[in-house]
Each structure stands twice: as structure tokens, then as C-alpha cells.
Amino acid sequence: MELLPLFESLESTGLGLMVRESVWLFPVIEAVHLLGLSLLGGAVLLVDLRLLNRGLVGTPVQALATHTRPWLIAAVVVMFLTGVPLFLSEAVKCYYSPSFWVKMLTLPIALGFTFFVRQRVAESETTPRGIAAMTGATSIALWVIVAAAGRWIGFS
Numbered sequence: 001m002e003l004l005p006l007f008e009s010l011e012s013t014g015l016g017l018m019v020r021e022s023v024w025l026f027p028v029i030e031a032v033h034l035l036g037l038s039l040l041g042g043a044v045l046l047v048d049l050r051l052l053n054r055g056l057v058g059t060p061v062q063a064l065a066t067h068t069r070p071w072l073i074a075a076v077v078v079m080f081l082t083g084v085p086l087f088l089s090e091a092v093k094c095y096y097s098p099s100f101w102v103k104m105l106t107l108p109i110a111l112g113f114t115f116f117v118r119q120r121v122a123e124s125e126t127t128p129r130g131i132a133a134m135t136g137a138t139s140i141a142l143w144v145i146v147a148a149a150g151r152w153i154g155f156s
């Protein structure tokens with residue numbers, strides 16, 4: 001199925017046009033997108049580093065996972081609420097950007113891994129150290145790919 005016409009019509013939506021035609025809307029929304037990224041990075045790294053036996057080693061990983069979860073969810077909501085208008089304003093550029101497709105493919109994998117696999121590993125008291133470390137490292141790698149691909153869209 002040819003997706004280009006869909007992306008062209010997405011770019012012509014009211015929200016897309018409004019962001020593209022404004023001088024300041026794109027940078028302001030992108031700045032909030034980045035603030036969301038810093039919140040996401042903090043919430044992700046606290047648990048992932050703990051799984052790697054680094055960082056807050058005095059705090060049980062279960063407690064860290066529980067306390068960071070609402071912040072993680074808030075960060076993901078901010079990323080979507082700001083990412084969608086950014087995307088709508090430049091949907092055709094995104095269509096032609098390999099980085100955009102890498103990001104859109106890796107994002108659901110990172111979300112699924114974080115909320116289903118890593119959450120279970122972090123909550124279990126019987127996870128072997130090696131599995132915990134591999135889970136933390138995989139989570140960091142997935143989120144680095146999502147963020148790097150997001151940054152790379154700007155170079156397209």
C-alpha cells in the first residue's frame with residue numbers, strides 16, 4: 001500500500017498547517033518534546049542502571065520500578081502529545097526519512113519491552129543477576145536507538 005498520499009493529507013490537517021506556518025510553535029513544541037525526553041531518560045535509567053547493579057544500589061529495584069512508573073507514563077504521554085503535532089507539521093519529510101521509520105519501529109518495541117518485560121524482571125525477587133543485567137542493557141539500547149533516530153530526523 002502506498003502511504004505517501006496518507007502522509008500528504010496528514011500534513012494538510014489543521015494542526016499540521018498551524019505548526020508549520022507558525023515561526024515559534026515547532027521550536028516550542030520540540031523543546032517540550034525534549035523536556036519529556038529528559039523525564040523519560042531519568043525514569044528509564046534509574047531502573048536500568050539498578051538492574052545493572054549501578055546507581056542507587058542501596059534501594060531495592062522493586063521500589064525504584066514502582067516509584068518511577070508514574071513518571072515514566074507521564075513522560076511517554078508528553079512525548080506522544082508533542083511528537084504528533086511535530087510529525088503532522090512535516091509528515092512528508094518524515095515519510096522520506098529512514099530515521100523516522102527506525103524510530104516508529106523501535107518505539108513500540110521499547111515501550112513493550114519496558115512495560116511488560118522489564119517491569120516483570122524488576123518486580124521479581126528471584127531474577128538471576130545476569131538476566132537482570134541483560135534486561136537493563138537491552139532497555140538502555142532500545143531507548144538510545146529511539147532517541148538517536150528522533151534526533152536524526154532533524155538531519156534528513
Ligand code: HEM
Pocket residue numbers: 030033034037040075076079080082083084086087088090094107146147148150151152153154155
Ligand atoms: C517516547 C518516545 C520518543 C522519544 C524518545 C523521542 C525522541 C526524539 C528526539 C531526541 C528528537 C530530536 C529533538 C531535537 O532535535 O531537538 C525528536 C524529534 C521529533 N520527534 Fe520524537 N520521540 C518520541 C516520540 C515521538 C512520537 C510518538 C512522534 C510522533 C509520531 C515523534 C515525532 C518526532 C518528530 C516529528 C520530531 C522532529 C524531528 C525534526 O527535528 O525534524 N516523536 N524525538
